[in-house]
Amino acid sequence: QVQLVESGGGLVQAGGSLRLSCAVSGSTFSIDTMGWYHQAPGKQRELVATITSGGRTNYADSAKGRFTLSRDNAKKTVYLQMNSLKPEDTAVYYCYAAVSRRESLLVVKTYDYWGLGTQVTVSS
Numbered sequence: 397q398v399q400l401v402e403s404g405g406g407l408v409q410a411g412g413s414l415r416l417s418c419a420v421s422g423s424t425f426s427i428d429t430m431g432w433y434h435q436a437p438g439k440q441r442e443l444v445a446t447i448t449s450g451g452r453t454n455y456a457d458s459a460k461g462r463f464t465l466s467r468d469n470a471k472k473t474v475y476l477q478m479n480s481l482k483p484e485d486t487a488v489y490y491c492y493a494a495v496s497r498r499e500s501l502l503v504v505k506t507y508d509y510w511g512l513g514t515q516v517t518v519s520s
Contacts, residue, residue: 398422398509400491404476405514412518413479418491418511420472425504428494430467430474434487434516441490447474458484481518488513 404416420427431446431454445455445465453465464477474491491511498504 398424398495398497398507400493400509400511402489402491402511402514405489405516407517407519408481410481410483410518410520412481413477414481414516416476416478416489416491416514416516418474418493420493420495420509423497424472425496425498427469427472428496428506430491430493431465432474432476432489433492434485434489435513436484436487439487444489445476446492478516481516483518483520485516486518487516489516 399421400418401421402418408414429446429448432444433441434444435441443456444459445463447453447465447467462480467474490513493509494506495509496504496506
């Protein structure tokens with residue numbers, strides 16, 4: 397059973413930093429895109445940043461220049477370093493991973509997995 401285990405959320409003052417981590421546990425054939433999304437109260441879940449298995453990153457405009465996404469393929473872990481945090485960054489942050497699993501000798505399928513979410517609160 398594949399699970400995404402998140403850590404690193406919390407309360408921080410504006411201008412501060414937090415580092416989120418997300419580790420994939422369970423049996424996997426490969427892990428493709430990983431990343432983070434966030435959801436503020438009353439709003440839809442939105443992209444923060446994603447990273448491919450080859451290291452290519454994609455950031456939301458709001459994250460560019462302040463957040464850095466990286467991954468350790470050997471540890472099946474993705475990291476989101478968030479600097480210069482603003483009150484508008486307050487949200488629940490969800491880890492995402494596209495995980496391929498071997499279903500049979502000849503069949504590999506890719507599934508989307510989500511973490512349970514970690515709260516990030518930035519006070520002004």
